Amino acid sequence: MMLQISAQPLLKSPLSVVLPFSKSIANRMIIMRYLSGSALPLKLSESNDTHILEQLLQSIPVQQGMGIYNAEDAGTVFRFMAAVLAITPGKHVLTGTTRMLNRPIKPLVDALCSLNANINYLKKQGYPPLLIQGRKLTGYQVKLDASLSSQFGSALMMIAPGLENGLVIELLGKVVSMPYLKLTATLMHMQGQDVEIKDNIISVAPGSLSFNHPISEGDWSSASFWFGLAALVPGKEIIFENLNQDSPQGDRCLLKLFEPLGVISTWQSKHLHIIKKHSGVSHFEADFTDCPDLLPAIAVSCAGMGISASLKGISTLRLKESDRVAAICDNLNRLGFKAINNEHELKLLPVQNKTDRSKLIINAFGDHRIAMAFALLGAQNRTIIIDTPGVVEKSYPQFWQHLEQAGVFLKEIQSL
Structure with a gap:
C-alpha cells in the first residue's frame, strides 16, 4: 500500500506536536x-x-x-x-x-x-x-x-x-x-x-554498573521534519510540547541549522515555537559530520525552496538504512530538481522552469528518514506518493497521523 500526500488550502496553525521519545x-x-x-x-x-x-x-x-x-x-x-x-x-x-x-x-x-x-x-x-x-x-x-x-x-x-x-x-x-x-x-x-x-x-573508570536516573525526552532528530515543513510553508507556527531546551542530544543544533532557511525559534513556557519569518538565503552551506540525520530534511527543504546548496560531511550517510545521498539525489532528480552526488558533497542547483512531475512515486529505499523528508514536498502545493510509508515505524510511528493532523491530505492507494 502506497501513500499519496498533498496540501490542503489551509494547513493548521498554530500546530502542536508531541514528538516520539528520543x-x-x-x-x-x-x-x-x-x-x-x-x-x-x-x-x-x-x-x-x-x-x-x-x-x-x-x-x-x-x-x-x-x-x-x-x-x-x-x-x-x-x-x-x-x-x-x-x-x-x-x-x-x-x-x-x-x-x-x-x-x-x-x-x-x-x-x-x-x-x-x-x-x-x-x-x-x-x-x-x-x-x-x-x-x-x-x-x-x-x-x-x-x-x-x-x-x-x-x-x-x-x-x-x-x-x-x-x-x-x-x-x-x-x-x-x-x-x-x-x-x-x-x-x-x-x-x-x-x-x-x-x-x-x-x-x-571501572566501577559498579548502576542505573538510577532514567530520563526520556522528545526526539530532536524527528523535529527536523517539522522544521522542514515550517521552511516550506511560510507563516505556519509549530509548537513542540516535549523538547528539552537543555537536551544532551546533538541534533539540537537544528535550531541554528534552519535559521538561514528563515525558520526562527523561541522558547515560551518550556515549549519550543517555530515559524518562518523571512525568505531565507539563496544559497545554503553546512557540514553534517556531527549531525548526519538532519541532512534529509535540510536537502529536501532547500530543493523545495528553490535554492542552491552545498551539503558536506556526508560520508556516513552512505552507510545508513540506505545510501541516503544516492536516495536523495535519485528522488530529487526524478522530481525535476537538480541534485549532484559528489564523493564529499551533495550539491543542489536551482532549476528554472522546472517540469511539473507531481504524483511521482518516491522510492524511500526502505529508509524512514527518506520517506519523511520527501513527504514535506506534499505540503507544498504538489502531490507526492511514498512507496513504502510503513518504514516510518523505525523511528516515528505516529508521523503520518501527526502530518494529517497538521492539515496535510493523506490517502492510501494501491497503485497509479
Missing part, C-alpha cells in the same frame, strides 16, 4: 539498565528499533544452546548488542537484514578482539553476521577507527565500567558524530559513572 537516549538507557541488572521502569521510545533492542536483551537469559539474535535493520541495536554479547557467556549469532549485512562492523570487532573478545565473521570479512563466543574481556586500552560510526565508541563506553580496569579508547581517523559520544558520556554521568572525553581520548 530513541538515541532510549537505546542507551536500555543497555545501561540491562548491564546494571536494574528493573527500574523506563519511558521508552515508540520506535521499532527500541522494541527490537528490548526484545533481544530479554531473550538472552532464555536462549537454549546457541543464541540467534536478529537486529533486523537497526544499526544501533546491532552495534550495542555486539558489545553486550562479547561479555555474555555462551555462543551467539548476531545477524540482520540484507542491508545490515552490508554495513561495516570491522572497527568495533577489531576493538573488541584486541580486548580478548572471541568474534568471527560468518560470511564476508568485516561485515555481519557475527559468531560471538562471550567471555571476560581483558586489557584497558583500545584503538578505535571512529570514521564510520560513533556507535562503535558508544558500545565500548557502556560496557567499560564492568571491565576490571575500565577502558581508555583512542579514537582514530576523522571522528564522526562526536555529539553522540558526548550524549553517551552525559547519560553515563547521570548514572554515577566516571567518564571523560578529552580530544580523541575517552576514559571510562
